[in-house]
Amino acid sequence: MENRKVNAVIVGAGAGGGVVAKELSVAGMSVVLFEQGDWISYDDHTNDELLSQRTTVLGNSCGPDDKRYRRVNVHPDGSSHIVLPSEGDYNNNAACVGSGTVTYGALAWRFMKEDFRMKSVYGHVAGSTIEDWPISYEDLEPFYEKAEWELGVAGEDDKNPFAPPRKRPQPMPPFTHNKEASLLKDAAHRLGLHPFSIPMLRNSVPYNGRPACYRMRTCIGFACPVNAKSGTHNTVIPVALQTGNCELRTQCIVSEIIVNELGAITGVTYFDKDKRKKTQLADIVILSAAAIETARLLLNSKSKFFPKGIGNENDWVGRNLQGHDYPQAFGLFKDEIYDDFGPGSSIAVCDFNHHNPGIIGGGYLKNAFIRLPYGISKVRPPGEKLWGKEHKQFQRMNFKRIAEVHGPYQQIPNFEQRIEVDPAVKDFWGIPVARLSGKTHEEDIKGCKFMAEKAEMWLKEAGAVLTWSSLGISNGVNAGQHQAGTCRMGNDPKTSVTDKWGRVHSTPNLFVADGSLHVTNGGFNPALTIMALGFRIGEYIATEWNKGNRFK
Amino acid sequence: MNNQDNLSRRRFLQLTATGLGSIYLLSQCSQPFSKWRFFTNAEARLMDAIADQIIPPDEWPGGRESGVTNFIDKQLAGPYVRYQEEYRKGLLAIQNSCETRFRKKFEELKWDEQTAFLELMEAGKMKEASWKDEFDKTFFALIRDHSMQGYYGSPRHGGNKNNVSYRMLQLDYPLIIGQNRYKS
Ligand SMILES: Cc1cc2nc3c(=O)[nH]c(=O)nc-3n(C[C@H](O)[C@H](O)[C@H](O)COP(=O)(O)OP(=O)(O)OC[C@H]3O[C@@H](n4cnc5c(N)ncnc54)[C@H](O)[C@@H]3O)c2cc1C
Numbered sequence: 001m002e003n004r005k006v007n008a009v010i011v012g013a014g015a016g017g018g019v020v021a022k023e024l025s026v027a028g029m030s031v032v033l034f035e036q037g038d039w040i041s042y043d044d045h046t047n048d049e050l051l052s053q054r055t056t057v058l059g060n061s062c063g064p065d066d067k068r069y070r071r072v073n074v075h076p077d078g079s080s081h082i083v084l085p086s087e088g089d090y091n092n093n094a095a096c097v098g099s100g101t102v103t104y105g106a107l108a109w110r111f112m113k114e115d116f117r118m119k120s121v122y123g124h125v126a127g128s129t130i131e132d133w134p135i136s137y138e139d140l141e142p143f144y145e146k147a148e149w150e151l152g153v154a155g156e157d158d159k160n161p162f163a164p165p166r167k168r169p170q171p172m173p174p175f176t177h178n179k180e181a182s183l184l185k186d187a188a189h190r191l192g193l194h195p196f197s198i199p200m201l202r203n204s205v206p207y208n209g210r211p212a213c214y215r216m217r218t219c220i221g222f223a224c225p226v227n228a229k230s231g232t233h234n235t236v237i238p239v240a241l242q243t244g245n246c247e248l249r250t251q252c253i254v255s256e257i258i259v260n261e262l263g264a265i266t267g268v269t270y271f272d273k274d275k276r277k278k279t280q281l282a283d284i285v286i287l288s289a290a291a292i293e294t295a296r297l298l299l300n301s302k303s304k305f306f307p308k309g310i311g312n313e314n315d316w317v318g319r320n321l322q323g324h325d326y327p328q329a330f331g332l333f334k335d336e337i338y339d340d341f342g343p344g345s346s347i348a349v350c351d352f353n354h355h356n357p358g359i360i361g362g363g364y365l366k367n368a369f370i371r372l373p374y375g376i377s378k379v380r381p382p383g384e385k386l387w388g389k390e391h392k393q394f395q396r397m398n399f400k401r402i403a404e405v406h407g408p409y410q411q412i413p414n415f416e417q418r419i420e421v422d423p424a425v426k427d428f429w430g431i432p433v434a435r436l437s438g439k440t441h442e443e444d445i446k447g448c449k450f451m452a453e454k455a456e457m458w459l460k461e462a463g464a465v466l467t468w469s470s471l472g473i474s475n476g477v478n479a480g481q482h483q484a485g486t487c488r489m490g491n492d493p494k495t496s497v498t499d500k501w502g503r504v505h506s507t508p509n510l511f512v513a514d515g516s517l518h519v520t521n522g523g524f525n526p527a528l529t530i531m532a533l534g535f536r537i538g539e540y541i542a543t544e545w546n547k548g549n550r551f552k
Numbered sequence: 553m554n555n556q557d558n559l560s561r562r563r564f565l566q567l568t569a570t571g572l573g574s575i576y577l578l579s580q581c582s583q584p585f586s587k588w589r590f591f592t593n594a595e596a597r598l599m600d601a602i603a604d605q606i607i608p609p610d611e612w613p614g615g616r617e618s619g620v621t622n623f624i625d626k627q628l629a630g631p632y633v634r635y636q637e638e639y640r641k642g643l644l645a646i647q648n649s650c651e652t653r654f655r656k657k658f659e660e661l662k663w664d665e666q667t668a669f670l671e672l673m674e675a676g677k678m679k680e681a682s683w684k685d686e687f688d689k690t691f692f693a694l695i696r697d698h699s700m701q702g703y704y705g706s707p708r709h710g711g712n713k714n715n716v717s718y719r720m721l722q723l724d725y726p727l728i729i730g731q732n733r734y735k736s
Binding site: 046047048049050051057058059066084086216217218340372373374376377378386387388389391392393395396399400 | 605606607608610612627630631634667670674696699700701703704705706708709717718720721722723724727
């Protein structure tokens with residue numbers, strides 16, 4: 001059966017795509033929302049440390065699966081290998097309705113003003129594509145607010161002197177701290193830092209028909225059994241579906257953007273759950289497949305009009321891939337500090353996000369989410385035994401005496417950390433897979449060292465008798481769950497892929513609305529910014545559409 | 553296209569092929585009946601000994617009793633199908649090295665001899681040709697990591713029998729969801 005043509009097709013039902021689907025369908029537009037994964041809930045995997053979205057040794061609980069998906073990872077020495085989604089080098093986020101927002105830690109950060117003006121603040125950096133965004137914090141502020149109220153955020157930004165200005169407070173009161181976070185809070189005050197309760201896309205009180213969080217040990221990496229976490233799957237996507245204007249097509253993987261004989265974009269081709277190739281026509285196509293897959297889709301859509309892939313006239317699609325480095329420190333305490341009051345991460349400082357002497361950018365620091373038994377089995381001070389009797393005793397003695405402080409360091413973007421499509425390797429559907437190469441900029445090392453030292457200092461002040469740290473920089477592509485940057489927004493079509501509305505420069509009716517747009521990635525987890533961009537782009541498209549603009 | 557690419561592609565084909573019942577291709581048909589999915593009975597005995605070295609029994613059960621061998625066996629016939637060849641080769645290399653050095657099987661060595669043997673592997677100091685290209689180091693790291701998963705991971709995958717590690721760490725299990733958190 002032929003699919004009926006719709007106003008808009010959205011590829012990917014994650015953070016960006018879910019929000020856009022809601023904005024368009026509420027405004028009366030007909031929408032098909034494609035998701036390659038399934039609609040997953042807590043019961044599918046419960047609290048299994050080895051098969052979650054965080055520790056994925058036995059697979060990703062929320063997709064993609066190891067059977068049908070592949071990527072190629074190129075190492076700095078030029079060698080390359082095929083990687084499975086359960087392996088770290090795949091740089092996975094998730095593949096299900098809601099994507100990472102089902103299982104995320106739910107840290108709900110606004111970027112700071114400086115994060116939108118990195119070049120103006122820090123100047124040119126050799127070997128880097130550091131740049132200002134084409135929009136400012138002020139442009140995005142109303143949409144951060146929308147995201148906070150429509151999805152639901154708890155927080156106390158008024159306690160954070162570095163927080164950017166806001167018109168409305170976060171809708172829910174902040175989370176309280178467990179024992180470890182309380183110790184760190186007092187220590188931060190003693191150090192003259194400015195601690196506050198982390199903003200969370202998680203209910204501290206009942207909100208929008210969903211109950212309050214009851215502080216489980218397992219949260220990050222797991223779906224919430226009571227829906228206390230606010231993802232797109234339990235907020236905006238259900239709203240979109242309720243309008244009757246949005247059809248969600250799960251287990252359907254979009255393979256190409258269709259270009260007609262006149263060079264115009266008319267829809268997408270996809271494989272349904274039985275691997276049948278189908279077509280969905282639409283007036284507008286919006287890519288929200290996350291930074292790696294959105295770039296792959298553009299590059300895989302070659303035609304005589306777009307011989308290098310759509311939007312890739314100047315070789316910018318797939319470039320500037322970013323994630324976050326994760327400088328971290330561990331502290332061993334004399335007494336037990338673990339009180340099993342989850343999910344753990346609740347105290348942060350933004351003292352080191354910007355204006356650090358000799359450092360470009362920086363990042364915030366926080367206490368980590370609760371570490372689970374297998375995770376802790378890999379955490380040992382330098383020189384400690386990694387197996388055997390001592391290892392087991394250490395585990396038993398210290399499982400409840402270890403704290404971790406870490407934070408996302410804002411990567412300095414570079415042109416060579418990138419996505420291409422592999423010339424030979426294909427996935428289950430015969431679609432050429434993403435090929436990841438490059439690595440983080442040299443500058444990052446300095447910044448990560450600085451942050452790791454601060455993390456150790458914080459733990460020591462909190463009473464740790466022994467501390468140790470690592471830079472958290474990978475020796476290769478580092479994008480992962482915070483992947484961003486591959487379809488940079490900009491005013492100059494020669495050095496960017498989309499305009500400030502996420503519209504691909506060379507095509508009037510093709511948009512991007514996901515992490516790919518980020519010019520730089522902030523010293524913060526990216527989801528709330530991606531959602532805010534989704535609200536901004538969605539509102540723009542819907543408003544124009546209802547004024548009669550058909551984006552031709 | 554360089555050689556690495558070709559190698560990768562070969563590995564891809566291998567991965568695709570092993571997805572489809574390679575267990576049968578790899579298992580040794582001449583062996584007596586094995587109750588395991590992948591291991592031979594002899595390999596499983598060796599695995600038990602290694603698992604106890606990695607997580608020794610003390611006041612709490614060790615790797616063997618907690619089902620580490622069962623966990624790894626189960627995964628090798630599932631998500632870890634890609635490691636089958638490495639295990640077959642590595643376990644054989646361990647027994648061969650023990651044979652040349654001690655004229656004994658690994659599990660027949662004294663406890664301290666076993667420990668010393670594994671420490672050599674860990675440090676990449678095995679001399680026999682079968683360990684070339686740091687296979688001693690990588691194979692030990694693999695077994696160690698998988699053993700930790702078996703002991704400290706969810707019992708649902710065949711290890712951590714009777715929630716032994718959760719009890720040892722004084723974590724409630726099965727995880728109580730909700731009831732213990734709501735104030736009445
Ligand atoms: C365990 C975990 C913890 C995290 N914690 C945090 C946190 O605390 N705070 C935070 O800000 N962020 C966090 N993140 C990251 C956050 O989830 C991502 O930044 C965010 O989801 C990215 O949004 P996106 O719209 O760019 O892409 P996604 O949300 O990943 O959405 C992309 C969707 O597109 C689908 N798709 C891709 N290709 C196709 C195709 N060809 N056809 C059909 N569908 C396709 C994918 O399956 C996916 O569902 C976490 C992620 C994980 C996994």
